[in-house]
Amino acid sequence: MEMMILVLAVLVVLTTVATVGLAGSRAHRHDDPDATFWYAFTGLCVLAPMLLIPAMTSRVLSGALVLLAAGTAIATHMVCRRTADIAAFTSHRAELAAAVTTISHRHQNLIAQWSRYELDPGAAIDFPTMSDVSVPETSALIRAMNAANRLQRRAVEALDLSASGEATHEPSAHVLGAAGPAVMDDDVAHYQRAVSELAAALETAEDSARRYQRG
Template identity: 40%
Template sequence: MPAFAESALVGAFQLVFWGAVLVCAVTATVLAVRHHSAADPETRASDPVFWDLFMGSAVAVPALLIPTLAAPWSGAVLTALGAGAGVAAYRGSPRILAWHANLRQQKENQPVYTAAQVEHDILLARWSRYELDPACCIDYPAMTDVRRPETSALIKAMREAEQLRSGRHQGYASAVGRFALALSAAEQAAGIPARG
């Protein structure tokens, strides 16, 4: 391989490498600064923003200067690339930060959601006894009579809990609580002895 071709290949590899480092550094810095500057103004401190900018520049400046010293034209290319990455990260940061906050909220809500699923399964098993057991259907016909307001409310609460369960909705746990209350109210109105 001729020396010129080898030099061009190494130069292209270095440009791609330093470009990737620069884009990652600028994007991470913009996201970190937007995250820390979006905090509550009363609890926000300037230290995290300073350190975000310091660490970002500690990576971005060498990623820009090292290839520029080797080939001055690469400085212009990398500057444009870094500026483009910064603008893109700034404009996309609200969506990225909202997505991250949503993931964090789901992780925090996971124990509540799991407990609500268990309670929901218990309530469904309790309800299915009145619907599937012939003895319970004969003894307590009011539990399957949707003309009764308590039973109608029970069916609505059960349907709402089932709809929210499939979408992992935040209101799922409270819907399960309403289902439990509606089931107890329907049992009481049907004359079923209270559970201990």
């Protein structure tokens, strides 16, 4: 008798886990709301006899199985929800990392464009104001460059912090909380805006340098 109860309890747990898991994760993955109903309906059809038939001999046993199924359903739902949150966050972080790579490439190109005035003797002679921080346009360029460098580090650090949380399989509140994705989004957006401002500052400084060269 005890072995039958144990087997029945195991079957209730497995059926509940499968029902909740399929109704939640697979239906969401396939983008089919109707699938949720059918997975749940099928699972309940399988689960109902396991819960109702024992009531014919023992209401206590039937009640215990109902509580077991309810507890298993809640626990499975929480696990599925957490797994889905982590997967969504990981996907979003990957998109932001790709965006940072693209922005960094543009950033480095701008730095290389400015470096020519420092490293190329001919360019340094032809456009001396590009190295003169007393010139307002050049001073603004240096400030924009420093800001872009600082925000690049901040964006990379935010992504690295989230990656370290994923690596331990215990994401912190910063990772999965409401502030986590928002912090990363803001850092990447600020970096992108800083690089755009750097591009504008470099163009303005170059225009000023060409005007100075023409006298």
